[in-house]
Amino acid sequence: MTSSAACWWRVADEMAAAGWVVTAPDLRGHGDAPRTVRYDIAGFAADVLDLTPPSPDGAPRPWDLVVGHSLGGVVATAAAGTEPGWAARLLLVDPVITVATDLAAEVTAELDASQEALSAANPLWHPEDAFLKAQAARQTTPHVVESFFRHNVPWSYEETLAATACPVTVLAADPDRGPTFTAAEGLRLAAAKADFTWSTVPGAGHSVHRDNPEAVVAAALAGQAPH
Numbered sequence: 001m002t003s004s005a006a007c008w009w010r011v012a013d014e015m016a017a018a019g020w021v022v023t024a025p026d027l028r029g030h031g032d033a034p035r036t037v038r039y040d041i042a043g044f045a046a047d048v049l050d051l052t053p054p055s056p057d058g059a060p061r062p063w064d065l066v067v068g069h070s071l072g073g074v075v076a077t078a079a080a081g082t083e084p085g086w087a088a089r090l091l092l093v094d095p096v097i098t099v100a101t102d103l104a105a106e107v108t109a110e111l112d113a114s115q116e117a118l119s120a121a122n123p124l125w126h127p128e129d130a131f132l133k134a135q136a137a138r139q140t141t142p143h144v145v146e147s148f149f150r151h152n153v154p155w156s157y158e159e160t161l162a163a164t165a166c167p168v169t170v171l172a173a174d175p176d177r178g179p180t181f182t183a184a185e186g187l188r189l190a191a192a193k194a195d196f197t198w199s200t201v202p203g204a205g206h207s208v209h210r211d212n213p214e215a216v217v218a219a220a221l222a223g224q225a226p227h
Contacts, residue, residue, distance in 0.1 A: 027044050
């Protein structure tokens with residue numbers, strides 16, 4: 001939430017250099033995507049389910065890999081739970097699998113963050129990350145944030161994630177930097193799902209793809225080549 005497709009610039013570039021075709025959508029209410037009166041997880045999931053992987057022969061097939069961070073991790077989980085053949089594999093980056101309280105005020109406060117403030121608070125970020133995050137935050141409105149939490153809280157997609165048909169990898173933030181994906185969730189999911197793996201990224205905060213994009217790319221490329 002309050003980010004955009006442009007914020008994936010470093011991960012996308014490395015994946016493309018490795019031979020992948022990368023599609024990065026703006027979710028509704030974010031970046032250059034259309035606005036609507038309702039922002040719920042089911043609607044976000046329906047939007048991404050309409051995206052079709054590029055296929056030279058036109059035959060339908062799943063995405064080789066779907067990567068989602070934070071809200072995007074929940075959206076990817078909901079989409080994969082709705083359409084089991086949508087993705088061959090999920091990589092979720094510190095996903096917000098469960099939320100019990102309304103965080104609208106906390107997230108709304110992020111909308112006015114400046115590039116300078118973001119750089120100061122996140123010394124591991126590239127300056128372009130701070131610029132793009134500040135830009136994306138300005139493109140998101142208080143209405144989007146308020147509507148999202150009003151239509152979704154509370155939510156829990158742990159059971160949905162455990163029941164997904166495809167393998168799932170989670171990269172969580174460093175335990176000392178306030179991860180949104182907890183060790184308790186990781187242990188429960190690992191016990192419930194044979195093809196679930198998770199790990200933490202030392203030193204990385206919630207925005208693992210900004211603090212350590214190399215770790216995200218390594219997890220994405222591990223054991224799989226693009227079709």
